[in-house]
Amino acid sequence: MMLPRDLLYAGIKKVAEDNGLTIVPKGTYGASALSSSALFERVYQWIDIPRSEGTCGASALSSSALFERVYQWIDIPRSEVRVIFKYEFFSTKCFSIRRDVPITCKLVTSVSDLKSQLCKEELIPLEAIKELRFEDEELEENKTLRSYNMQDDASINIIQAQLFEIIYVKGLEGPDFPITANLYGTALELKKMYSEKQNIGIDAIQFNYEGRELKDDRILCYYGISTKTTIEVIVEPLYERLFILRANQPIIIVTANLYGTVKELKQIYCEKDGIHPEAVQFIHKGKQLEDDCILSFYGISCDDTLQVTLFLKGGGQLFYIDMDEYNSDYDYDFTKVNDYSSTFSRGGISYTRPVGSYRYAINIKKYGDKKWLGCVNGAGEWAVAYHGTKANNILPIVQNGFQLAKCERFRYGKGIYCTPDPKTAIGYATEFKHKTSFFSFEKSYKVVLQTRVDPYTMEKIEKADDQKYDGDYWLIPNDRDIRPYGVCIFPV
Known part of the structure; x- marks a missing residue:
């Protein structure tokens, strides 16, 4: 059977009197208040109402039902309330990030203390919260929750602060990628920034820091991320x-x-x-x-x-050798060779290999037969020589061959100068800088052309006292008698 209202009311009145409370008309407040849990505990003790259905009599009230009915019939003010903090960071077409944080606190709690309690539970600094808002009104820190007439499950919106600092994102390849991020923003906000900068699908990105995956709805400072911190990115392949x-x-x-x-x-x-x-x-x-x-x-x-x-x-200028001028079948990596003290011969004349360089082979189809490029010191084979020059002279020479008419200095006679010693040729090559990546430092190189020269028209120049380098100097009077067949790149 149902509990008579007058009996329940009498029990509540007894509890109120025992605790110095006055039952007042609904909508007003008494001089003091019991917590909701203390209220229904004492009512149960005094009138012995069973706490759950089926324990006594035909029917019984659960504790929560009793507690609600008590507050409907009389107005003993509550001392505690549960509030729900609402995070809502940002939304995209694919993602909407929200996270609710329930906290039970006293109505006499100040907004300032409530903020501190929230930050303690969320493991974030106070500075990460710009303001709290309830029903579109900013909560003043010196006021209590009761000042805003909050009820159970009241929604308080969190407005995040902003603190932009440079952090670094490290992938499996390449140097760290710098990005200016809001440390009080979420990992998803960082994903969005990184996604836009790198043109990567946001759902393919995962960030880790100190072995922990960064959850989308957690702010960066929750993980201890600060200025110049390096985090790891893992991108699902596509x-x-x-x-x-x-x-x-x-x-x-x-x-x-x-x-x-x-x-x-x-x-x-x-x-x-x-x-x-x-x-x-x-x-x-x-x-x-x-x-x-x-x-x-x-x-x-x-x-x-x-x-x-x-x-x-x-x-200071960019240039390239187009692939129709290039023959990769004869490329050779001399950076791993150490035979500079050894001598080789082509066309019956000794030369030194371009040790320390990487040689890119030039397409020599335009010269017809390949006897001049032989490797057995046979008839018609030309000697190997090197020509050092400016880097931006390489492409015209590769495309059009040597052109004596464009030469300017002829210290030892008119002709094209070359040498069988690559070190001597390097001395006449100008340094250029090149970087292979957006993040890397520029490296210095020198470029030397590897050529073949007709041994019958080539003239050896006697060494002069003021000769700058030790190697032999050769003079080729006719530019048709010297042919480039390799571009040798030497790191400085």
Whole structure:
């Protein structure tokens, strides 16, 4: 049977009197208050109402039902209330980040203390919260919750502060990527910034710091991230088909990770085509691709076509050797060779190999037969010589050959100067700088042309007292008797 209202009321009245409370009309406050839990505990003790259904009699009130009915019939003010803090950071077409934090506190708690309690539970600094708002009104820190007539499950909106600092994002390849991030913003906000800068799908990004994954709805300072902190990024691969176009060659099809670096694509391509990665420069829609940037950064997508050139930077100007001027079949890596003290011969004349360089072979089809390029000291074979020059002279010489009419200085007679000693040729080459990635420092190089010269027309110059370098000097009177067949790049 149901509990008579007058009996319940009598029990509540007894509890109120025992605790110095006065039952007043609904809508007003008494001089003091019991907590809700203390109220229904004492009512149960005094009138012995069973606490759950089925324990006594035909029916019984649960404690929560009793507690609600007590407050409906009389107005003993509550001393505690549960508030729900609402985080709502930002929304995109794909994501809407919200997180609710429930906290039970006393109505006499000040807004300032409530903020401190929230920060303690959330493990964030006080400075991370700009303000708290309830029903579109900013809460004043010196006021209590009762001042705002809050009831259970009242929603308090959190307005985040902003603290922008530089942090670094480290991937598996390349140097750290600097980004200016809000330390009081969420990991998802950082993902959004990184996604926009690198053109990566936001759902492919995961950040880790000190072995912990950064959850989307947690702010960065929660993890102890501060200025100049380095966090790790893991990007889920996105493999797509790309076409690599090389002049006068069949198109090469590769499957590449669009979220991988240009350097990784170079390695894939060079394994297929046998070219040294440092020789390759990719071009996409007229823009040269830097090694440490990811492909999607340049807007590269499935079935896009990339062009390949041999690219260098020198003399303050950019230049490249187009692939139809280039023959990768005869490239050679002399950086791993140490035989400078050894001598070799071509055309019956000794020379030294370009130790320490990487040689990119030039296409020599325009010269017809290849007897002059023989390697057995046979008839018609020309001698090996080196020519040092400015980096921006390389392309015209490769394309058009040596042109005596364009030469200016003839200290030992009119002709093209060369030497069988690469070190001597390096002395006449000008230094140029080149960097292979957006983040790397520029490195210094010198470029020397490896040539063949007709041994029958070549003139050896006697060493002069003021000769700058020790190697032999050769003079080629006719520019038709010297042919470039390799570009040797020496790191300085």
